[in-house]
Amino acid sequence: MRITIILTALLFPFFCFAQDSLRISLRQADSLFLQNNLFLLSERFRIEASKAAVIQARLWDNPTLSTEWNAYNPTKKRVLDVAKGGEKIITLEQVLLTAGKRSKQVALAVENAQMTEYEFLDLLRTLKFELRSSFFEVFFLQNTLNRYQRQIVTLQSTVTAFEEQYEKNNVSLRELLRLKALLFQLNNDKTEILFQIAEKQKSLKTLLNTNQRIVPLANEVELNRYYLNGYTIAKLSDLALQNRGDVKVAESLTRQAELNYKLQKSLAVPNLRVGATYDQSGSYVNNYTGITLGADLPFFNKNQGNIRTAKSLIEYQKGLQNQKNNAVYNEVTEAFQKVRYVENMVQSVDGKFTEQFEQLNKGVLENFQKRNLTLLEFIDLIETYSESVKELNRLKADRVGAYEELNFTVGKELFN
Numbered sequence: 001m002r003i004t005i006i007l008t009a010l011l012f013p014f015f016c017f018a019q020d021s022l023r024i025s026l027r028q029a030d031s032l033f034l035q036n037n038l039f040l041l042s043e044r045f046r047i048e049a050s051k052a053a054v055i056q057a058r059l060w061d062n063p064t065l066s067t068e069w070n071a072y073n074p075t076k077k078r079v080l081d082v083a084k085g086g087e088k089i090i091t092l093e094q095v096l097l098t099a100g101k102r103s104k105q106v107a108l109a110v111e112n113a114q115m116t117e118y119e120f121l122d123l124l125r126t127l128k129f130e131l132r133s134s135f136f137e138v139f140f141l142q143n144t145l146n147r148y149q150r151q152i153v154t155l156q157s158t159v160t161a162f163e164e165q166y167e168k169n170n171v172s173l174r175e176l177l178r179l180k181a182l183l184f185q186l187n188n189d190k191t192e193i194l195f196q197i198a199e200k201q202k203s204l205k206t207l208l209n210t211n212q213r214i215v216p217l218a219n220e221v222e223l224n225r226y227y228l229n230g231y232t233i234a235k236l237s238d239l240a241l242q243n244r245g246d247v248k249v250a251e252s253l254t255r256q257a258e259l260n261y262k263l264q265k266s267l268a269v270p271n272l273r274v275g276a277t278y279d280q281s282g283s284y285v286n287n288y289t290g291i292t293l294g295a296d297l298p299f300f301n302k303n304q305g306n307i308r309t310a311k312s313l314i315e316y317q318k319g320l321q322n323q324k325n326n327a328v329y330n331e332v333t334e335a336f337q338k339v340r341y342v343e344n345m346v347q348s349v350d351g352k353f354t355e356q357f358e359q360l361n362k363g364v365l366e367n368f369q370k371r372n373l374t375l376l377e378f379i380d381l382i383e384t385y386s387e388s389v390k391e392l393n394r395l396k397a398d399r400v401g402a403y404e405e406l407n408f409t410v411g412k413e414l415f416n
Contacts, residue, residue, distance in 0.1 A: 020213060021214070021215045022208075022210060022212040022213065023217055024217060025216075025217045025222075026132065026135060026218065026222065029131060029204075029208065030128070030131070032208050033127070033128065036208055036209035036210070037208070039123060040120075040127070043123055046116055046120075047113070047120055050109075050112055053113065054106065054109045057106045057109035060102075061097070064094075065091070066090075066093075067090050068091075069082050070082055070086050070087040070088060073086065085281070086280065086281070087280050087282050089277065089278065090277070090278040091275060091276070091278075091292070092276050092277075093294075094273070094275060095272070096271060096272040097271055098270065098271055099267075100266055101266045101267065101269075101271070104262055104266055105263060107259050108259045108263060111259055115249055118245045118248035118249045120245070121245035122245030122246045122248075122249065123245075125244070125411055129404060129405070129407070129408035130203065130207060132404045132407075133404060134203040135214075135216045136218070136401060136404070137196075137200045137401075138197055138200045138216050139397075140393040140397035141196055141397075142215075142216070144389055144393040145193045147386075148186060148189060148190045148389070149190070151186055151382065151386055155182065155382065158365065158369075159176070159179050162176050175375050182379050182382060185383075186386060189386065189390070201213060201214060223396070223400065225415050226399070226403040226415045228339065229415075233332060233333050233336050236332045236409075236410050237332045237333075239410050239411070240332050240409060240411055241325060241328060243410065243412045245411065246324065247324055247328055250324040251321060254317040254318055254320075257310065257314040257316070260310045261307070261314055264307045264309075264310040267306070268298065268302045268304075268307065270295040270296040270298055271296070273292070273294040274291075274292070275294075277292055328409070332409045335402070335405045335406040338402040339403055341402075342398050343399070346396075349395070364378060364385075
């Protein structure tokens with residue numbers, strides 16, 4: 001009865017959480033992320049805005065209409081004498097862009113819109129990595145927490161039994177306090193794990209735009225799909241240069257610098273202004289109609305400064321692009337090495353280690369109760385088991401995290 005009460009008290013918070021939990025697999029989390037994430041939804045509006053800028057760049061300049069009206073005719077002593085026999089002038093003018101300015105402006109706007117989509121892809125890559133990292137961190141932390149929970153329940157029943165024996169003077173106070181200290185330590189460790197889960201839960205909820213507690217679901221089949229499968233650093237680096245949004249952004253900025261240089265050179269060529277003029281009675285004949293043609297004379301301002309700036313920016317962006325490519329190669333190399341390191345560590349752990357440790361743990365309490373183990377041996381085994389469980393789950397989380405980091409650095413899901 002006492003054990004039932006303890007179990008109920010310890011597990012009650014989890015029953016409450018379960019009523020408002022969202023149990024999802026990794027694929028379901030990815031799907032919800034794409035549907036609900038507010039960052040991605042907001043970024044799509046920026047893409048639409050950049051596409052609207054392309055539409056704007058394709059539009060022709062509006063014609064200019066200007067008029068001149070006779071305010072006062074001193075001969076006839078008339079105000080606004082614009083009727084028959086009066087005077088008014090009407091001029092209509094249209095600017096004609098020369099040297100392909102309009103097409104160059106459109107090309108620049110199109111490239112900028114494309115860059116916005118690349119930035120969206122890079123944001124998606126970053127947030128998806130954060131989502132998956134948090135997903136697996138919570139999954140393995142929850143596994144550790146479950147093991148701790150069972151140890152605490154078992155140890156609590158042992159402490160309760162020792163308290164009864166202490167009242168009967170069958171065990172010493174030192175033994176009882178040592179067990180209580182172990183129980184206190186395990187509860188502290190459990191609290192620390194709960195804090196870590198809460199922090200990762202906050203990230204998951206934000207990314208999935210939900211208030212529900214996330215319960216990640218994963219099985220051995222899903223975890224075993226992470227393996228290198230013959231990938232090399234050279235191949236992965238090529239994939240990263242082809243797929244990463246930030247690399248595409250750097251390339252786009254270089255293309256924009258080149259397009260801007262061409263645009264600035266074209267701006268040195270004056271535009272034409274073509275128009276027509278009607279003069280009612282102020283010219284050498286009444287109802288005069290004329291055609292106008294105008295252009296700026298490029299004597300002083302030939303856009304020299306902007307052209308030189310644009311040319312320098314090409315070299316600047318090329319330098320940044322080369323730096324980005326080099327950084328990507330180094331990132332892929334580091335991520336690849338992390339995978340190799342963690343796989344070597346996983347392989348070094350005996351495959352039977354977990355099973356043997358679980359079997360040993362099951363017999364610890366029974367042997368201690370039968371006095372086949374001393375108190376110090378019992379405490380040492382409990383502490384070793386708890387620490388090993390935590391480290392083993394940490395290693396499993398590090399393994400999956402290393403593969404997901406490789407996905408992140410390559411910009412592509414490699415392990416389907």
